Amino acid sequence: MKDQTFKVYIIEDDTWYGSMLQHYLSLNPEYEVKRFESPGEFFAELHNKPDVVTLDYSLPDCDGAEVLRKIKETNPDIRVIIISGQEDVATAINLLKNGAFDYIVKDDDTKDRLWNSILHLREISDLKQEVETLKTQVGRKYDFSEMIIGKSEAIKKVFALIEKAVSTNITVSITGETGSGKEMVAKAIHYNSPRSKLPFVTVNVAAIPRDLIESELFGHEKGAFTGAVTRRIGKFEEADKGTLFLDEIGELDINLQAKLLRVLQEKEITRVGGNGTVKIDVRIIVATHKNLMEEVKNKNFREDLYYRLIGMPVNLPPLRERDNDICILAKHFIDNFCKDNKLPKKTLSPEAQQKLLQYSFPGNVRELKSVMELAVVMADDDSISPEHITFNTTSSISDLLSKEITLKAFEVQVIQHYLDKYNKDVLLVAKKLDIGKSTIYRMVQMGELNIK
Amino acid sequence: METSLVKSNNSENNVLSKEKLYSLDMVEAVSGGNKEFIKKMVLLFIETIPKDVKQLSNSCASKDWAQVAKTAHKLKSTIDSMAIKSIKEVVRTIESNAKNQTSLEQVPALCDKITAVINECVVQLSAEIM
Numbered sequence: 001m002k003d004q005t006f007k008v009y010i011i012e013d014d015t016w017y018g019s020m021l022q023h024y025l026s027l028n029p030e031y032e033v034k035r036f037e038s039p040g041e042f043f044a045e046l047h048n049k050p051d052v053v054t055l056d057y058s059l060p061d062c063d064g065a066e067v068l069r070k071i072k073e074t075n076p077d078i079r080v081i082i083i084s085g086q087e088d089v090a091t092a093i094n095l096l097k098n099g100a101f102d103y104i105v106k107d108d109d110t111k112d113r114l115w116n117s118i119l120h121l122r123e124i125s126d127l128k129q130e131v132e133t134l135k136t137q138v139g140r141k142y143d144f145s146e147m148i149i150g151k152s153e154a155i156k157k158v159f160a161l162i163e164k165a166v167s168t169n170i171t172v173s174i175t176g177e178t179g180s181g182k183e184m185v186a187k188a189i190h191y192n193s194p195r196s197k198l199p200f201v202t203v204n205v206a207a208i209p210r211d212l213i214e215s216e217l218f219g220h221e222k223g224a225f226t227g228a229v230t231r232r233i234g235k236f237e238e239a240d241k242g243t244l245f246l247d248e249i250g251e252l253d254i255n256l257q258a259k260l261l262r263v264l265q266e267k268e269i270t271r272v273g274g275n276g277t278v279k280i281d282v283r284i285i286v287a288t289h290k291n292l293m294e295e296v297k298n299k300n301f302r303e304d305l306y307y308r309l310i311g312m313p314v315n316l317p318p319l320r321e322r323d324n325d326i327c328i329l330a331k332h333f334i335d336n337f338c339k340d341n342k343l344p345k346k347t348l349s350p351e352a353q354q355k356l357l358q359y360s361f362p363g364n365v366r367e368l369k370s371v372m373e374l375a376v377v378m379a380d381d382d383s384i385s386p387e388h389i390t391f392n393t394t395s396s397i398s399d400l401l402s403k404e405i406t407l408k409a410f411e412v413q414v415i416q417h418y419l420d421k422y423n424k425d426v427l428l429v430a431k432k433l434d435i436g437k438s439t440i441y442r443m444v445q446m447g448e449l450n451i452k
Numbered sequence: 453m454e455t456s457l458v459k460s461n462n463s464e465n466n467v468l469s470k471e472k473l474y475s476l477d478m479v480e481a482v483s484g485g486n487k488e489f490i491k492k493m494v495l496l497f498i499e500t501i502p503k504d505v506k507q508l509s510n511s512c513a514s515k516d517w518a519q520v521a522k523t524a525h526k527l528k529s530t531i532d533s534m535a536i537k538s539i540k541e542v543v544r545t546i547e548s549n550a551k552n553q554t555s556l557e558q559v560p561a562l563c564d565k566i567t568a569v570i571n572e573c574v575v576q577l578s579a580e581i582m
Binding site: 013014015016017019020023024027058060085106107108110111 | 478479481482483484486489492493496497500501522525526528529530532533
């Protein structure tokens with residue numbers, strides 16, 4: 001914001017009238033008003049960058065239009081208000097066309113018109129400033145909807161964290177269940193950061209054989225080991241100036257962890273079998289579904305590397321905690337699949353939505369996608385109903401016990417599981433579990449069980 | 453609305469009783485209540501305007517119509533601002549005639565009128581601020 005005084009320069013050869021104008025405008029404490037009796041005097045001070053110049057068009061020995069032109073030439077941002085005794089419309093129009101902000105006729109109302117004109121001018125100036133500020137703000141409101149879809153409270157928290165991550169190079173460690181979207185978060189950060197036009201390189205540490213991981217990350221020189229027929233650039237170098245996403249960082253061999261730590265600290269790598277160092281400038285994002293602190297305690301992960309990588313922790317909520325995002329994502333997958341396979345649009349029936357909402361999705365978003373794609377294929381008409389949705393969970397008892405919930409909740413889950421398995425046959429389930437059928441019916445009435 | 457900064461008790465009283473040829477309303481409006489400013493503007497008027505009027509007469513006498521037009525134009529703003537009604541139209545006529553070089557024979561008389569009125573204003577104003 002420029003300094004608060006608004007500079008007004010008056011070019012008026014009539015001393016008396018000029019003094020009047022000057023005093024009047026000076027009544028506004030925000031204005032700094034200077035008066036000049038000739039253009040020459042004025043131009044000498046033009047370098048002070050006045051905000052507004054009021055110009056008497058009929059200055060003696062001077063062409064007002066020429067003065068206007070000269071001012072605009074020097075600094076087009078300076079607003080010029082022409083005050084004149086002329087009442088020639090053609091002249092007025094010409095001056096306005098040539099850049100005059102306003103044209104005011106000298107009469108009884110002149111000083112008020114001038115006052116208002118300057119106020120108007122300032123309003124425009126302020127509005128322009130506001131637009132600039134808003135533009136920057138809008139630019140900053142990142143759109144993550146391309147990568148991550150969701151409106152739930154849980155995912156909004158993640159958005160807030162991502163927003164914080166994009167403006168700096170802070171290391172980000174993403175935790176979350178399998179299929180919950182960790183790579184999406186990493187991409188969202190990269191593509192909204194200043195590094196967006198530079199490489200985004202992914203390494204899935206778990207997917208690479210142990211003996212090849214070092215050369216994968218840091219590259220190797222020719223002949224460094226059997227099979228190394230050429231020099232190879234590692235992922236770190238590939239991601240130079242950009243972002244490197246290390247997925248499943250918990251799987252990294254303990255010996256390599258030391259090397260990684262040194263690379264992160266020194267910001268330079270040594271290729272396998274090489275002697276020299278290569279400087280790199282990489283933004284690191286890591287992800288794991290493991291609990292790294294636990295791994296540190298179990299001596300599987302180096303504590304110093306842990307602290308180096310933790311950076312800004314982002315925890316991705318599992319799909320079951322994202323409320324209606326399940327439906328939003330389901331619809332998204334349906335639409336995409338239909339489009340890709342040139343099928344007519346299909347919709348999700350409310351009952352099908354209910355079924356989805358009640359499921360625990362151990363495979364999270366990845367599982368949802370696969371379920372929805374199958375559902376689209378299974379549905380013959382354009383509405384997907386609950387029977388088209390099949391869940392392929394390998395839910396074993398250990399899965400159940402891995403959660404810590406009340407005995408009642410366990411009860412509900414077990415009974416519901418049986419009901420689902422035996423096609424909602426209450427009598428059969430009651431017999432199998434050796435409980436009264438009225439017990440089940442009561443729970444259905446209470447809304448704890450679902451027999452639809 | 454009468455605006456007297458200082459009510460004088462001496463013989464200048466009879467000047468005040470004559471109707472003012474001008475009005476300080478606008479100056480007051482501009483002043484924002486600053487009495488010093490009003491006084492300053494009055495003094496400025498007394499100091500500068502007679503000079504301009506002199507120039508008007510001189511250029512009229514020497515038939516420098518371009519200069520007459522310019523000076524008349526310059527005086528216009530002040531005459532309007534001081535609401536010197538009697539010569540508002542007069543000064544405009546002078547400017548227009550001199551510029552277009554029409555009815556030039558009327559101009560000297562009009563210039564004399566301006567001189568007379570302004571002189572009277574000066575007297576009245578001087579009395580007002582003493």
